[in-house]
């Protein structure tokens with residue numbers, strides 16, 4: 001073994017050791033509280049959830065300096081998305097968002113693994129400031145954002161096992177903007193009055209979930225990032241569709257005003273508004289010092305090489321765990337060094 005390969009193995013061993021310690025120190029998924037405002041707001045997340053202060057954090061702003069065309073990216077294929085109305089989804093207010101559990105018969109293909117659907121949920125702003133998307137394009141916020149969460153069912157038995165693994169999750173993100181009334185979104189939105197308060201649930205008849213996606217599915221941004229809520233595991237392969245879907249002003253208002261983060265008997269009800277995480281520019285830029293370290297790829301028809309489109313961010317499994325660790329225990333500079341060494 002050469003000196004160089006020995007040092008690489010040593011560095012990797014030490015980093016994996018620290019990563020294991022870090023994972024074991026993670027706060028439990030339930031039991032620790034977090035929020036979007038107040039003392040438990042996003043600035044405080046890293047105290048209880050160290051990955052939230054780490055690398056590969058989402059959401060991000062897609063801007064032309066970090067985007068790169070990738071002709072290898074294919075449009076996704078949606079399997080079992082057309083769920084019959086005889087099946088039912090459970091819609092729940094979990095105190096952070098409104099979430100709908102999906103059928104395990106739903107999956108997506110044309111990613112490195114097959115990913116099975118788990119749930120969808122939304123992020124939004126408030127009625128005075130309808131800028132509630134998490135991802136932004138050239139600095140522009142959209143009104144809201146839908147996330148459809150899938151887990152790697154080729155490698156892991158369920159989402160709990162997958163969610164802290166580098167290749168564990170794939171999330172589809174649909175940006176929402178104001179347009180005509182959207183009857184497909186209404187199949188969820190019409191039930192909001194039954195999930196006004198935390199822990200309330202209601203059954204929603206099955207429908208074709210693909211109706212929630214934008215018309216153009218062939219153009220999207222692709223990158224490796226994280227959960228946008230604690231524990232912020234850097235385990236998500238993101239597909240953010242370039243074109244937004246549209247819902248009406250009234251539908252957006254219903255989303256922004258219908259629900260509370262608190263239970264029905266709470267003496268201090270807290271409106272469920274502004275439940276989006278801000279873009280993770282600083283940590284992102286830190287790693288972007290070396291452009292090749294974080295590049296997002298695009299695949300669009302009529303690509304001219306300058307405008308944003310369908311983007312893909314590549315990194316190896318090694319640099320993933322390495323960089324995650326580095327920002328947890330050392331500094332981003334050391335992290336960048338280790339990645340470059342590898």
Ligand SMILES: [Zn+2]
Nearest residue numbers: 121123147228
């Ligand atoms: Zn989300």
